[in-house]
Amino acid sequence: MPKVLVSDKLSETAVQIFRDNGVDVDFLPDVGKDKEKLLEIIGQYDGLAIRSATKVTEKVIAAADNLKVVGRAGIGVDNVDIPQATAKGIIVMNTPFGNSITTAEHAISMMLALARQIPAADASTRAGKWEKSKFMGVEVTSKTLGIIGCGNIGAIVADRAQGLKMKVIAFDPFLTPERALDLGVEKVELDELLARADFISLHTPLTDATRGIISAENIAKMKKGARLINCARGGLVDEVALKEALENGKLAGAAMDVFEVEPATDNPLFDAPNLICTPHLGASTTEAQENVALQVAEQMSAYLMHGAISNALNFPSISAEEAPRIMPFVKLAEMLGSFAGQLTESGIKGVRIEFEGHVADLNTKPMVSALLTGVLKPLLGDVNMVSAPVLAKDRGMHVETVNREQQGAYENYIRLTVITERQERSVAGTVFADGKPRLIQVKGVNMEAEITPSMLYITNEDKPGFIGRLGTLLGNENINIANFNLGRVESGGDAIALINIDGELSDAQVKTIAALEGVKQAKPLHF
Numbered sequence: 001m002p003k004v005l006v007s008d009k010l011s012e013t014a015v016q017i018f019r020d021n022g023v024d025v026d027f028l029p030d031v032g033k034d035k036e037k038l039l040e041i042i043g044q045y046d047g048l049a050i051r052s053a054t055k056v057t058e059k060v061i062a063a064a065d066n067l068k069v070v071g072r073a074g075i076g077v078d079n080v081d082i083p084q085a086t087a088k089g090i091i092v093m094n095t096p097f098g099n100s101i102t103t104a105e106h107a108i109s110m111m112l113a114l115a116r117q118i119p120a121a122d123a124s125t126r127a128g129k130w131e132k133s134k135f136m137g138v139e140v141t142s143k144t145l146g147i148i149g150c151g152n153i154g155a156i157v158a159d160r161a162q163g164l165k166m167k168v169i170a171f172d173p174f175l176t177p178e179r180a181l182d183l184g185v186e187k188v189e190l191d192e193l194l195a196r197a198d199f200i201s202l203h204t205p206l207t208d209a210t211r212g213i214i215s216a217e218n219i220a221k222m223k224k225g226a227r228l229i230n231c232a233r234g235g236l237v238d239e240v241a242l243k244e245a246l247e248n249g250k251l252a253g254a255a256m257d258v259f260e261v262e263p264a265t266d267n268p269l270f271d272a273p274n275l276i277c278t279p280h281l282g283a284s285t286t287e288a289q290e291n292v293a294l295q296v297a298e299q300m301s302a303y304l305m306h307g308a309i310s311n312a313l314n315f316p317s318i319s320a321e322e323a324p325r326i327m328p329f330v331k332l333a334e335m336l337g338s339f340a341g342q343l344t345e346s347g348i349k350g351v352r353i354e355f356e357g358h359v360a361d362l363n364t365k366p367m368v369s370a371l372l373t374g375v376l377k378p379l380l381g382d383v384n385m386v387s388a389p390v391l392a393k394d395r396g397m398h399v400e401t402v403n404r405e406q407q408g409a410y411e412n413y414i415r416l417t418v419i420t421e422r423q424e425r426s427v428a429g430t431v432f433a434d435g436k437p438r439l440i441q442v443k444g445v446n447m448e449a450e451i452t453p454s455m456l457y458i459t460n461e462d463k464p465g466f467i468g469r470l471g472t473l474l475g476n477e478n479i480n481i482a483n484f485n486l487g488r489v490e491s492g493g494d495a496i497a498l499i500n501i502d503g504e505l506s507d508a509q510v511k512t513i514a515a516l517e518g519v520k521q522a523k524p525l526h527f
Contacts, residue, residue: 001022001023001024002023002024002046002047002068002304002305003023003024003025003026003044003045003046003047004018004023004024004025004026004045004046004047004048004049004300004304005025005026005028005031005041005042005044005045005047005048005049006018006025006026006027006028006029006049007028007029007031007032007038007048007049007050007053007054008029008032008049008050008051008052008053008054008073009029009051009053010027010029010049010051010073010293010296010297011289011290011293011294012027013290013293013294014049014073014290014293014294014296014297015027015297017294017297017298017301018049018297018300018301021298021301021302021305022301022305023047023300023301023304023305026045031054032050032051032053032054032055033053033054035055038054038060039059039060039063042060042063042064042067043063043064043065043066044066045064045066045067046066046067046068046069046304047067047068047069047070047071047300047304048064048067048069048070048071049071049073049296049297049300050070050071050072050073050079050080051072051073051074052074052076052079053079054079055079056070056079056080056081056085057081058081058084061081061084061085061088061090062084062088064088064090067088067090068089068090068091068303068304069090069091069092069093069300069303069304070085070090070091070092070093071093071094071296071297071299071300072092072093072094072095072296073095073098073289073292073293073295073296074094074095074098074099074283074292075094075095075096075098075099075283076094077092077094077313080092082313082314085314086314091303091309091312091314092312092313092314093296093299093300093303093309093310093311093312093313094296094311094313095291095292095295095296095299095311096311096387097152097390098288098291098292098295099282099283099285099288099291099292100152100153100156101156101287101288102282102283102284102285102287102288103153103231103282103283103288104153104156104157104160105160105285106231106257106278106281106282107153107157107201107203107229107231107257107282108157108160108161108164110229110231110255110257110276110278111140111145111161111199111201111227111229111255112140113255113276114199114227114229114253114254114255114276115137115138115139115140115199115227116135116137116138117135117137117253117274119276120135120274121135138198138252140161140164140166140199141164141165141166142165142166142167143166143167143198143199144166144167144168144169144196144197144198144199145157145158145161145166145167145168145169145197145198145199145200145201146169146170146171146188146193146194146196146197146199146200146201147168147169147170147171147172147185147200147201147203148170148171148172148190148193148200148201148202148203148204148213149171149172149202149203149204149205149210149232150170150171150172150175150179150180150183150185150203150395151172151174151203151204151380151391151394151395152391152394153203153232154170154172154201154203154204155183155394157201157203158170158183158184158185159183159184162184166199167186168183168184168185168186169185169186169187169188169192169193169196169197170183170185170186170187170188170193171187171188171189171190171193172187172204172347172395173344173345173346173347173348173379174347174348174376174379174380174395174397175187175347175395175396176347176348176349176350176395176396176397176421177347177349177421178349178396179394179395179396180396182396187347190213190218191221194218194221194222194223195221195222195223196223197222197223197226198223198225198226198227199226199227199228199229200214200222200226200227200228200229201229201230201231202214202228202229202230202231202232202233202236202237203231203232204232204233204236204380205232205233205380205381206232206233206234206235206236206381207377207378207379207380207381208378209378209379210233210236210379210381211235211236212235212236212237212238213236213237214228214230214236214237214238214241214242215238215241216238216241216244219238219241219242219245219250219251220250222250222251224249224250225251225252226251226252227251227252227253227254227255228242228251228253228254228255229254229255230254230255230256230257230258231255231257231258231282232258233258234258234259234260234261234262234264235260237256237260239259239260239267239268239269240268242254242269242272243268243269243271243272246272246273246274246275247272247273251274252274253274253275253276254269254272254274254275254276255275255276255277255278256269256275256276256277256278257277257278257279257280257281257282258280258282259280262280263279264277264279299311311387312384312385313384314384325362326362326363326366326367328431328435328436328437329359329362329367329412329414329431330366330367330370331370331437332367332414332429332430332431332437333353333367333368333370333371333374333414333416334370334371334373334374335374335429335437335451335527336371336374336414336416336427336428336429336439337370337371337372337373337374337375337376337416338374338375338377338378338525338527339374339427339439339442339451339525339527340374340375340416340418340425340427341374341375341376341377341378341379342378342523342525342526343425343457343523343525344375344418344420344425346420346421346422347420347421348375348395348397348418348419348420349396349397349398349419349420349421350397350398350399350400350419351371351372351375351392351397351398351399351400351416351417351418351419352400352401352402352416352417352419353367353368353371353399353400353401353402353414353415353416353417354401354402354404354414354415354416354417355367355401355402355403355404355412355414356403356404356405356406356407356408356410356412356413356414356415357405357406357410357411357412357413358406358411358412359412359413359414359431360403360404360405360412361403364401364403366385367414368389368399368401369385369388369389370385371414371416372388372389372391372392372399373385373388375388375392375416375418376388376391376392398419410430410440411430412430412431413428413429413430413440414428414429414430415427415428415441416428425443426441426442426443426444427439427441427442427443428440428441428442429451436450437451438450438451439451439498442487442496442498443496444489445487445488445489445495445496446487447485447486447487447496447498448485449483449485449498449500450483450500451527452482452483452500452527453526453527454500454501454502454503454504454505454524454525454526454527455498455499455500455501455524455525455526455527456497456498456499456501456505456513456522456523456524456525457496457497457498457499457521457522457523457524457525458470458496458497458498458499458513458519458521458522458523459494459495459496459497459519459520459521460494460495460496460497460518460519460520461494461495461518461520462488462490462491462492462493462494462495463492463518466495466517466518467484467486467497469516469517469518470497470513470516470519473512473513473516474499474501474513477509477512477513479501479502479503479505479509480501480502480503481499481500481501482500482501482502483499483500484497484499484500485497485498485499485500486498494520504524504526505524510522510523510524
């Protein structure tokens with residue numbers, strides 16, 4: 001009988017779920033705060049169920065001789081050393097969807113409180129001022145709500161807003177027209193959303209692409225008198241720019257549940273007018289905390305008793321026997337997905353994944369998950385091998401797989417075709433005898449390129465002198481070329497350059513390269 005330690009405060013119902021599933025469980029809710037005690041006893045257990053108080057450090061993992069799974073009741077796993085857990089073969093699970101309704105409801109609550117200035121009116125009334133004329137609000141009925149990020153939580157916010165008779169528009173590069181139709185929202189580009197929305201609610205993860213998405217420049221594009229709600233992630237909003245917009249009247253108000261630095265005990269926004277602040281309460285309801293506790297107990301029991309895996313963060317779905325054959329192709333699949341995801345700038349309707357040769361006879365499900373992870377991660381950030389298919393489905397992405405015998409020169413290869421609203425573009429790769437993944441085709445152009453941590457992708461006109469100009473420019477910018485790979489459709493047509501470089505490119509360097517004569521597109525890639 002597997003044995004689980006519950007070292008944080010989970011509900012008795014969650015503890016009973018373990019027992020009902022045949023799992024022996026010790027409920028010691030205070031041991032997570034006692035580092036020495038945890039180190040002393042962790043070696044007895046097959047599973048560890050935690051919230052945020054227990055720190056699963058390298059030392060704890062080293063002492064956990066029998067541990068097979070760590071289950072986090074909630075989404076954040078900053079308190080778990082995932083690389084060390086992975087190295088030791090310990091599965092790390094979380095519950096990413098247990099607080100979606102709670103967070104969405106908080107956003108709606110913040111919007112309504114903002115519309116009617118409820119916190120300020122409450123404080124004024126309690127002070128005996130009775131300033132009825134001061135707190136003139138606005139209705140939300142018939143107003144336009146702009147949702148930035150229309151995934152699981154954003155979709156729930158859209159549904160609730162429609163119940164309030166609001167017009168809902170949404171910006172999300174992964175939202176397909178079909179999914180938008182199902183949700184009853186109008187899909188728009190970011191600039192249009194900023195210009196049209198009376199209220200803007202953020203529901204996107206914090207990634208390089210979304211950091212500071214509400215910048216001074218984008219605030220200037222908003223409708224005068226618009227109101228902003230952020231119950232997603234700190235760092236999405238330029239807090240200094242927001243304060244200025246509230247002070248000069250560009251925005252009529254803002255409601256913030258998250259901040260760039262937390263705990264937010266001293267923040268420039270706190271002195272701003274027409275601002276509502278809450279201390280990261282998005283997931284703080286009794287129901288949400290109960291839901292994630294029950295969910296993690298069910299997940300851990302299913303794994304320990306039956307081998308079923310859900311919401312794993314460190315790719316547990318390959319057995320030890322098949323890992324040596326599959327892992328190189330998993331790595332290739334994620335790199336192909338990442339390559340395509342970093343280059344795709346419009347909404348993705350679907351992907352087609354072709355497996356040819358020996359790879360088609362392997363377990364391709366982990367490869368599909370890895371590929372979708374690569375595609376989605378550049379914009380969604382918090383994506384893992386298990387959640388990627390769910391997130392793709394939530395966004396209406398159609399995933400097609402094709403398995404066939406070897407037909408061409410390569411013994412095996414994987415081809416990914418990304419289908420957007422505008423076009424279809426493909427990238428293909430293989431694994432050579434050395435076990436390293438290689439690109440063999442990009443957008444129909446044959447080329448062979450090793451995938452390295454830092455690369456530069458360029459499409460250009462195939463004209464004499466271009467390579468010389470590009471090489472000179474990179475040299476002048478002190479950018480060292482590790483490898484230079486070229487391909488073209490036809491003489492004088494479009495060409496592709498894939499350049500392996502040492503170090504990272506700055507935004508200024510990318511702009512300089514993009515402005516070079518003959519360049520049609522220049523984009524840094526990171527793997």
